[in-house]
Amino acid sequence: MLAVHFGAGNIGRGFIGSLLYQSGFQTCFVDVNSEIVDLLNEKQAYRVVFADHSQEELLIKNVHAVNSKSDPDKVVETIAQADLVTAAVGPNILPLISGLIAQGLRKRIQTNDQPLNIIACENMIGGSTLLKEKVYEKISEEEKKMFNQRFGFPDAAVDRIVPNQTNEDKLMVMVEPFYEWAVDQTKMIGEKPKIEGITFVDDLKPYIERKLFTVNTGHAVAAYLGYYAGIKTINEAMEQQGIKTLVEKTLQETGLLLVQKYSFDMDTHKEYIAKILSRFSNPYISDDVTRVGRSPIRKLGLNDRLINPARQYVEIVKEEPVYLAKGIATAFLYDYQGDDEAVELKDKINSQGLEATIYEYTKLTKETVLVDLIINQFTLLKDGILV
Numbered sequence: 001m002l003a004v005h006f007g008a009g010n011i012g013r014g015f016i017g018s019l020l021y022q023s024g025f026q027t028c029f030v031d032v033n034s035e036i037v038d039l040l041n042e043k044q045a046y047r048v049v050f051a052d053h054s055q056e057e058l059l060i061k062n063v064h065a066v067n068s069k070s071d072p073d074k075v076v077e078t079i080a081q082a083d084l085v086t087a088a089v090g091p092n093i094l095p096l097i098s099g100l101i102a103q104g105l106r107k108r109i110q111t112n113d114q115p116l117n118i119i120a121c122e123n124m125i126g127g128s129t130l131l132k133e134k135v136y137e138k139i140s141e142e143e144k145k146m147f148n149q150r151f152g153f154p155d156a157a158v159d160r161i162v163p164n165q166t167n168e169d170k171l172m173v174m175v176e177p178f179y180e181w182a183v184d185q186t187k188m189i190g191e192k193p194k195i196e197g198i199t200f201v202d203d204l205k206p207y208i209e210r211k212l213f214t215v216n217t218g219h220a221v222a223a224y225l226g227y228y229a230g231i232k233t234i235n236e237a238m239e240q241q242g243i244k245t246l247v248e249k250t251l252q253e254t255g256l257l258l259v260q261k262y263s264f265d266m267d268t269h270k271e272y273i274a275k276i277l278s279r280f281s282n283p284y285i286s287d288d289v290t291r292v293g294r295s296p297i298r299k300l301g302l303n304d305r306l307i308n309p310a311r312q313y314v315e316i317v318k319e320e321p322v323y324l325a326k327g328i329a330t331a332f333l334y335d336y337q338g339d340d341e342a343v344e345l346k347d348k349i350n351s352q353g354l355e356a357t358i359y360e361y362t363k364l365t366k367e368t369v370l371v372d373l374i375i376n377q378f379t380l381l382k383d384g385i386l387v
């Protein structure tokens with residue numbers, strides 16, 4: 001079995017590649033980072049180490065890589081032969097890989113009649129659906145009919161904290177032992193891939209919203225509050241009782257929304273939140289607040305982890321999400337110079353003011369109470385008032 005995986009980064013090597021190997025796949029990583037591509041081809045193996053007391057080590061074998069910048073034809077060839085295509089490149093990169101995927105699938109139609117699934121493993125709602133849209137923008141109406149019969153783009157939710165790596169061994173990845181990978185089986189085509197660790201579900205929405213609005217909302221709030229307080233890593237931020245309490249309160253808001261919306265059992269959801277808070281505090285992981293807070297404009301999008309649950313809270317719980325509003329305000333205060341989106345956000349606030357910036361990036365409309373709530377919280381934070 002051959003898998004093509006776009007993105008040999010933290011989650012690509014540390015999670016998807018690892019599960020693929022354990023399920024008997026040969027994995028061809030596609031990346032634009034020539035150092036990683038060359039090392040993968042030289043070693044054809046890498047280590048995944050658990051960030052816990054065990055420090056258990058897995059050797060991931062049967063891997064090689066292709067540089068899509070210098071060898072796009074090889075990527076096209078490999079997609080034509082593959083049994084599965086996955087991606088973990090970041091939502092903003094999906095449009096950039098869609099051209100090669102379209103070419104690979106076009107070639108496959110001519111040479112291979114086996115169905116194929118393409119799964120984007122990004123932190124977003126509808127990642128594979130977005131990738132499909134971008135692929136379909138590049139093909140003819142006739143091709144769309146053929147693609148519909150042969151290719152599936154099932155959405156997915158993936159969860160495993162993999163920080164940026166600073167190991168001497170450039171291929172090694174330190175990961176938390178915990179993981180979850182849920183895939184929408186209703187959008188799959190042909191036989192389901194036999195991958196140990198995937199949960200196939202009929203309705204992905206509760207899974208992706210539970211994950212995005214708990215793990216990623218809490219993570220983002222811890223990151224932005226940590227940055228605001230001058231703290232370097234997530235676990236250090238969680239050691240501050242004030243920050244920990246605000247993260248908890250935010251997850252109580254998203255929890256109330258999720259429990260009401262999906263009829264989750266409240267006690268089970270509380271346990272889920274507690275587990276996630278303990279994952280953020282994992283002393284074996286050093287995860288920079290600037291990684292977790294990266295791309296604040298993306299994270300402030302209408303359907304992402306901050307604005308989306310806040311909007312739904314107003315609609316479904318019918319109360320004001322004060323803590324989510326505070327978390328959103330901290331994202332607007334995030335001005336890390338090493339992050340282009342943070343720099344853009346700060347420039348925009350300076351030139352157009354906060355209110356116009358909120359409308360521009362969140363796409364919230366004037367009717368919602370959220371904008372005023374965010375502005376109030378922003379003002380308090382600017383005055384140094386955290387609670």
Ligand SMILES: NC(=O)c1ccc[n+]([C@@H]2O[C@H](COP(=O)([O-])OP(=O)(O)OC[C@H]3O[C@@H](n4cnc5c(N)ncnc54)[C@H](O)[C@@H]3O)[C@@H](O)[C@H]2O)c1
Nearest residue numbers: 007008009010011031032033088089090122123160161162
């Ligand atoms: N790290 C985590 O904890 C985690 C967990 C769950 C989901 N995710 C999601 O996985 C995705 C990747 O995150 P990551 O943390 O692994 O990031 P990363 O930066 O470590 O990895 C991304 C990889 O994509 C590569 N890339 C960039 N442009 C490319 C292109 N045009 N073609 C092929 N490869 C390209 C980069 O070189 C890099 O190796 C994101 O959507 C993220 O939200 C991350």
Ligand SMILES: O=P(O)(O)OC[C@@H](O)[C@@H](O)[C@H](O)[C@H](O)CO
Nearest residue numbers: 123158159160161162216219292
């Ligand atoms: O990858 P992002 O930028 O969408 O979000 C940053 C982190 O919250 C994220 O990578 C988590 O570590 C991951 O989602 C855990 O499953």
